[in-house]
Amino acid sequence: xxxxxxxxxxxxxxxxxxxxxxxxxxxxxxxxxxxxxxxxxxxxxxxxxxxxxxxxxxxxxxxxxxxxxxxxxxxxxxxxxxxxxxxxxxxxxxxxxxxxxxxxxxxxxxxxxxxxxxxxxxxxxxxxxxxxxxxxxxxxxxxxxxxxxxxxxxxxxxxxxxxxxxxxxxxxxxxxxxxxxxxxxxxxxxxxxxxxxxxxxxxxxxxxxxxxxxxxxxxxxxxxxxxxxxxxxxxxxxxxxxxxxxxxxxxxxxxxxxxxxxxxxxxxxxxxxxxxxxxxxxxxxxxxxxxxxxxxxxxxxxxxxxxxxxxx
Numbered sequence: 210x211x212x213x214x215x216x217x218x219x220x221x222x223x224x225x226x227x228x229x230x231x232x233x234x235x236x237x238x239x240x241x242x243x244x245x246x247x248x249x250x251x252x253x254x255x256x257x258x259x260x261x262x263x264x265x266x267x268x269x270x271x272x273x274x275x276x277x278x279x280x281x282x283x284x285x286x287x288x289x290x291x292x293x294x295x296x297x298x299x300x301x302x303x304x305x306x307x308x309x310x311x312x313x314x315x316x317x318x319x320x321x322x323x324x325x326x327x328x329x330x331x332x333x334x335x336x337x338x339x340x341x342x343x344x345x346x347x348x349x350x351x352x353x354x355x356x357x358x359x360x361x362x363x364x365x366x367x368x369x370x371x372x373x374x375x376x377x378x379x380x381x382x383x384x385x386x387x388x389x390x391x392x393x394x395x396x397x398x399x400x401x402x403x404x405x406x407x408x409x410x411x412x413x414x415x416x417x418x419x420x421x422x423x424x425x426x427x428x429x430x431x432x433x434x435x436x437x438x439x440x441x442x443x444x445x446x447x448x449x450x451x452x453x454x455x456x457x458x459x460x461x462x463x464x465x466x467x468x469x470x471x472x473x474x475x476x477x478x479x480x481x482x483x484x485x486x487x488x489x490x491x492x493x494x495x496x497x498x499x500x501x502x503x504x505x506x507x508x509x510x511x512x513x514x515x516x517x518x519x520x521x
Contacts, residue, residue: 335376
């Protein structure tokens, strides 16, 4: 049933996902005693839903333009369900914004393969990473993705390597000017002193451990199969694949470096990991097995929500 609905890309699927997202976020706010539901905060709740939904649309746009997957809605479904597995992200707008800007940066990096306006695309991608870093300091690691794009696409112009530094200088000057006039420069010191913290208690929480184990297990299998098929693809077509793997590697590094007492740091894994999982799902030929995977994927967010209710 799920396969027949999301096996094709249809506008109705976006409506279904939007309603599903709204219901899940509302249920999460109602079930979490640390957040609670307050009518006065309803506009902010709706804002989080709209921001998440817009991010899903961006993910779908990037996928469609680069034809990473077939003509289906699996990626949008998987991405929304991934965020629902770690619902703490719905209470952290900074992480949602940072992830959105990293997606904008990735889109510009992949578009470098056309060979047109390469310098402008490098600048755009670098500025997006800078903006993402303003919301979440560890996002600065995604500059590795920018430099990877520069080297993988074989640009002979060494000046391209300097462009990200120009973007950092430009964004930094604007940020400092803004803080001097409207806020406090101590914000910069706070960002510089940002340190990783290890909270092992969350690994004992079934709400975190179950979806993490599922995603890493399924994601590992999907990645191995995807990498094994790279050799069959022409080099120019395989470059986005390498960028995607670098993207996921950076996201995993961020997750290890900034282990908050929650799971919001895993948001950066959402796009690359679910994309690889969809690529694997598309290779499954048996209808019943594909349906089983989809129902299992759907059951994880529901399990997380139920565990939250039972805990309270």
